[in-house]
Amino acid sequence: MRISQLSADAGIPVATVKYYLREGLLHDGHRTSATQAIYDETHLARLRLIRALLGPGGVSIAQARTVLGALDDPPPAIDLLGRAHSALMTPLDPALDVSEVHSLAEEWGWPVDSCDPAVLGDVARALQGLRDAGFELAPGALDAYVRAARDMAQAEIDGIPTDSPDAAVRYVVLGTVLVEPLVLALRRLAEQVAAGERFGDGALRG
Amino acid sequence: MRISQLSADAGIPVATVKYYLREGLLHDGHRTSATQAIYDETHLARLRLIRALLGPGGVSIAQARTVLGALDDPPPAIDLLGRAHSALMTPLDPALDVSEVHSLAEEWGWPVDSCDPAVLGDVARALQGLRDAGFELAPGALDAYVRAARDMAQAEIDGIPTDSPDAAVRYVVLGTVLVEPLVLALRRLAEQVAAGERFGDGALRG
DNA sequence: GCAATTGGAGAGTATCACTCTCCATAATTG
DNA sequence: CAATTATGGAGAGTGATACTCTCCAATTGC
Numbered sequence: 345m346r347i348s349q350l351s352a353d354a355g356i357p358v359a360t361v362k363y364y365l366r367e368g369l370l371h372d373g374h375r376t377s378a379t380q381a382i383y384d385e386t387h388l389a390r391l392r393l394i395r396a397l398l399g400p401g402g403v404s405i406a407q408a409r410t411v412l413g414a415l416d417d418p419p420p421a422i423d424l425l426g427r428a429h430s431a432l433m434t435p436l437d438p439a440l441d442v443s444e445v446h447s448l449a450e451e452w453g454w455p456v457d458s459c460d461p462a463v464l465g466d467v468a469r470a471l472q473g474l475r476d477a478g479f480e481l482a483p484g485a486l487d488a489y490v491r492a493a494r495d496m497a498q499a500e501i502d503g504i505p506t507d508s509p510d511a512a513v514r515y516v517v518l519g520t521v522l523v524e525p526l527v528l529a530l531r532r533l534a535e536q537v538a539a540g541e542r543f544g545d546g547a548l549r550g
Numbered sequence: 551m552r553i554s555q556l557s558a559d560a561g562i563p564v565a566t567v568k569y570y571l572r573e574g575l576l577h578d579g580h581r582t583s584a585t586q587a588i589y590d591e592t593h594l595a596r597l598r599l600i601r602a603l604l605g606p607g608g609v610s611i612a613q614a615r616t617v618l619g620a621l622d623d624p625p626p627a628i629d630l631l632g633r634a635h636s637a638l639m640t641p642l643d644p645a646l647d648v649s650e651v652h653s654l655a656e657e658w659g660w661p662v663d664s665c666d667p668a669v670l671g672d673v674a675r676a677l678q679g680l681r682d683a684g685f686e687l688a689p690g691a692l693d694a695y696v697r698a699a700r701d702m703a704q705a706e707i708d709g710i711p712t713d714s715p716d717a718a719v720r721y722v723v724l725g726t727v728l729v730e731p732l733v734l735a736l737r738r739l740a741e742q743v744a745a746g747e748r749f750g751d752g753a754l755r756g
Numbered sequence: 757g758c759a760a761t762t763g764g765a766g767a768g769t770a771t772c773a774c775t776c777t778c779c780a781t782a783a784t785t786g
Numbered sequence: 787c788a789a790t791t792a793t794g795g796a797g798a799g800t801g802a803t804a805c806t807c808t809c810c811a812a813t814t815g816c
Contacts, residue, residue: 357775359774363774379780379794396679396683399679400676429738429742460742464739466739470731474728479720479724482709484708485729488705491701492733493733496694497737498694501741501745519687520738527695531733538700538706564762566805568763568765571764584813
């Protein structure tokens with residue numbers, strides 16, 4: 345198919361498809377002449393993926409380029425998580441004190457030594473954000489988040505497809521990005537349910 | 551103190567402080583004359599809160615205005631969660647099919663009837679995003695997210711301060727926004743830890 | 757008295773994700 | 787085969803967002 349057909353099938357304006365081509369998010373079509381190319385199902389699937397990343401996934405064009413790059417040429421070792429994560433994390437600020445996270449991790453029994461330092465930085469930054477806002481977590485809340493994170497991660501790692509490396513790559517990379525909105529939405533829903541049970545029906549409705 | 555002092559203490563440019571004043575995020579100082587005003591600790595605390603919301607919290611100026619508004623005049627009933635949540639959620643799209651979420655919630659034993667429909671919409675949108683991207687959750691993964699969400703919410707609701715209504719408002723509203731980056735960062739960290747345990751040390755380093 | 761600061765408002769800037777405009781070339785239609 | 791339409795490509799323009807700058811008259815501090 346040609347670009348206008350691709351655009352119509354994907355429900356994305358031609359100009360936007362051209363833009364994704366220029367930005368390197370979408371691979372070129374097969375050239376039939378100096379100024380024409382044809383596109384196929386792989387382009388359609390890729391466009392859907394791009395929109396899922398940019399929309400619900402909430403990632404930027406640059407981040408999407410890195411994430412999609414990890415899908416296109418899988419990293420040499422099992423560096424999948426690292427690649428996907430590093431595309432999404434703010435680069436580590438040297439001024440950030442990560443020692444607090446190290447000692448917390450020790451409490452939790454998490455061996456974080458082989459982890460990407462930037463992830464530790466993200467945790468530290470999140471904790472610092474709470475403090476900056478003058479917000480104190482309820483006792484037990486942090487433990488609940490830690491348990492929840494461990495449970496989610498365990499299920500995810502257990503669920504990595506073992507049949508093909510490509511499927512594993514895809515699962516890990518996309519799972520990192522696309523599941524985040526789901527987790528946040530479920531937490532909000534659970535909060536409302538728990539609040540309703542705690543304070544009685546109608547508490548949320550006024 | 552005057553605006554330059556406030557700016558220096560908060561580490562925020564004067565122009566930006568003025569901008570927050572204009573946008574209604576920061577309350578006016580106490581006027582000493584037609585063209586002068588003084589600021590105090592409440593302004594400093596508020597500025598720190600604003601930066602925590604706009605930075606780590608990742609909310610927009612408009613969303614911050616709603617969230618801060620919920621702090622300033624607490625809603626009549628215990629509509630706290632609703633107010634905080636509705637500031638952060640995309641408005642409900644009528645075209646979105648929420649019935650799937652209803653039946654899922656029934657499976658989970660979540661009484662979602664009294665919940666804000668927009669939250670259900672967010673869950674539906676997140677699930678749709680996964681499907682659009684051609685991504686299939688591993689069996690058991692969704693259950694893990696649901697359990698995790700319930701655990702987190704339970705700890706949060708249990709932890710709501712009961713001593714003063716103001717403290718409760720503050721806890722609920724800020725907890726909704728500011729804890730999100732923490733939850734996501736912990737999940738990523740737990741993923742790396744779990745991947746390391748599963749695939750052996752060094753698996754993440756290449 | 758007089759330079760420096762202030763509050764206030766409008767305009768300017770940077771970034772981002774598109775979206776539009778051209779244009780030479782190609783394909784399609786009559 | 788001529789006229790119309792579509793295509794790939796690149797640069798410029800757009801709208802939203804979060805600042806940031808520039809003025810200005812009124813105040814302040816020395």
